[in-house]
Amino acid sequence: MLNYSFIFKNESKPDNIGNMNNSSNFETIVVINCILNAPLMLTSITGNALVLAAILRTPSLRSVPSTIFLCSLAITDFLVGLVGQPVYIASELQYSAGGPLYKVEALITASLCGVSLTTMTAISVDRF
Secondary structure (H helix, E strand, O other): OOOOHHHOOOOOOEOOOOOOEHHHHHHHHHHHHHHHHHHHHHHHHHHHHHHHHHHHHOHHHHOOOOHHHHHHHHHHHHHHHHHHHHHHHHHHHHOOOOOHHHHHHHHHHHHHHHHHHHHHHHHHHHHO
16 A cells, blocks of 8 residues: 655655655655646636637627636636646746745635636626
8 A cells, every 4th residue: 555645744854764754755856747737827828818808809709798707717727827836837937935925826716716716706706
């Protein structure tokens, strides 16, 4: 049975063999997380920019009242990719829990994701 407790602890104890310690495993996971987050950030920016461009270039889409919610969701998700994810990546790579970047990242992430979830709720209520 594998023991994954090193993910949740930030300890520097050698394992039974003495090769690798838990903090290097944790750092590896953080780096992999940041590497996987970078293409998702670019996808979020590109996709939501295309949605906003389609709404702005198509007059028939601008006349539908529910398009306001869709435009709001696209703007919020665009800002998540443009602001939220880069700050998250920088915060993870810096890894200073309680530091100023960590607090800013928590505020930005909570705000943008909260607005995004509220907009999705409004779209659901509007279509119901």
